[in-house]
Amino acid sequence: MTSCFSFFTSLLFFLLTISDSLFMQINGLSFGINYGQVGNNLPSPSRVAVLIRSMNVTRIKLYDADPNVLHAFSQSNVEFVIGIGNEHLQNMTNLSKAQIWIQHHVLPYLSQTKIISINVGNEVFNSNDTQLILNLFPSMQNVHNALVNLGLDKLISVTTAHSFNILENSYPPSYGSFKQDLMQYIQPIVEFLDEINSPFLINAYPFFAYKDNPNEVSLNYALFQPNQGLVDPNTNLHYDNMLYAQIDAVYAAINAIGYTNVEVKVSETGWPSNGDSDEIGATPQNAKLYNGNLLRRIEEKQGTPAKPLVPIDVYVFALFNEDLKPGPASERNYGLYYPNGSPVYNIGLQGYLPQMVVPSKSKVLSFNFLVCIVTCLTFTWELSGS
Structure with missing residues (x-):
């Protein structure tokens, strides 16, 4: 009794x-979101789990494999992409160390948390570290082989996220091509992704293109707002927004090296609500337009002009403003929410972050x-x- x-x-x-x-009242859209934790004032993962559920977010991308986050989302329907940071790639070139990493960071959570992919490194080709670049592909191979050894390769995919800067040409989209000096590294990665049926991830930010050339790039085109758009002279396809043009440019670059079955997914995209004085366009109004219009496109399950039957697959950046991120002010102002749970701007998600439990x-x-x-x-x- x-x-x-x-x-x-x-x-x-x-x-x-x-x-x-x-x-x-819980409203929301089904989309992916990046959950970064580079801040000293962020809510606990258990509170974030409530927020994510109230937003109806079904997929989260982490930059690590934080056990506190994975535990907080146990018994949920949220699918996770976890990350192996660039600083760990040297270890991943050793198969036994890659297997130990999976045994420590994946196996303990699989029974209750849905881990669907491992992102090995992030924007490695943006670095000037030749050794890091050389480590990327063997690290991806070893992580995949470790999953095979553990019988998990059918459940968990392996890939890596790239900066849009890996493209030499991106306009018109059908002329998309990779930088020649990177081709020796990218070619085997694309071949590997094709073999294991994993997506090619790209971090695409129309904000950067607008900020760098505000007199040449139409703001409405960057923000999914009504505009005349652009026509690709090679395909006659019409583009009414820059993100779709960027995605199709990546498809064209992959096709140019002989691969037609590798899906392109957007691992990061977003718009900052604030920035330094020289970061033109970083305002709450523009961020609201970009992310709000993007989510409506996701809800409509749109494809790009070159891939109309393949709905865009996007992870929005980011869940929170992160006050410890280095770099320009915009880096600390991509969040949909402030750390206290209030929205930076209203795009209709109406998420709910519970307060610390102090009974009245x-x-x-x-x-x-x-x-x-x-x-x-x-x-x-x-x-x-x-």
């Missing part, structure tokens, strides 16, 4: 503490009253059983 009492009291306390969120006086009284009822019932049952 004591265990019964304990169960009832635990259940009552749980219901009381979440009662505020049970009656929230009324809730404590209600809880005590309910405990008294359970106690009386327990006592009555014990008397009737004696």
